[in-house]
Amino acid sequence: MNTQAQGADKLMQTDTARLLGVTLALAGEVFLLKAELERLRNALLDSGATSPEQIAAAGQGDKLKAWMRVEENEFTASILRPFLHPDQVPDVSHLIEGR
Numbered sequence: 047m048n049t050q051a052q053g054a055d056k057l058m059q060t061d062t063a064r065l066l067g068v069t070l071a072l073a074g075e076v077f078l079l080k081a082e083l084e085r086l087r088n089a090l091l092d093s094g095a096t097s098p099e100q101i102a103a104a105g106q107g108d109k110l111k112a113w114m115r116v117e118e119n120e121f122t123a124s125i126l127r128p129f130l131h132p133d134q135v136p137d138v139s140h141l142i143e144g145r
Contacts, residue, residue, distance in 0.1 A: 060132075061129070064128045064129065064132070067128070068125065068128055072125075087101065
C-alpha cells in the first residue's frame with residue numbers, strides 16, 4: 047500500500063472514531079433527556095399543575111419557537127465542532143517511554 051493510501055486510511059479511522067464518539071455521546075444525552083422529560087411530565091400531570099392539552103399548546107408558543115431558533119444554531123455548531131475543529135494537540139505518542 048502506498049503512503050498516500052495509508053494516510054487516507056488513517057484519516058478515515060480518525061473521522062470514523064470521531065463520528066462514533068459523537069454518536070455515542072448524543073445517544074446517551076438523548077436517553078437522559080427523555081427520562082428527565084418523562085419524569086417532569088409525569089410530575090406536572092400527576093400534581094394537576096397542567097394538562098396534556100396545555101403541554102401540547104406550549105409546544106406551539108412563541109417562547110418555544112424563539113428558543114428553538116437559538117438552540118438549533120448552537121446544537122448544529124456543537125455537532126460539527128469535532129469535524130470543523132479537530133484536535134489541536136500534535137501527536138507526541140512517540141515521546142512516551144517504551145515506544
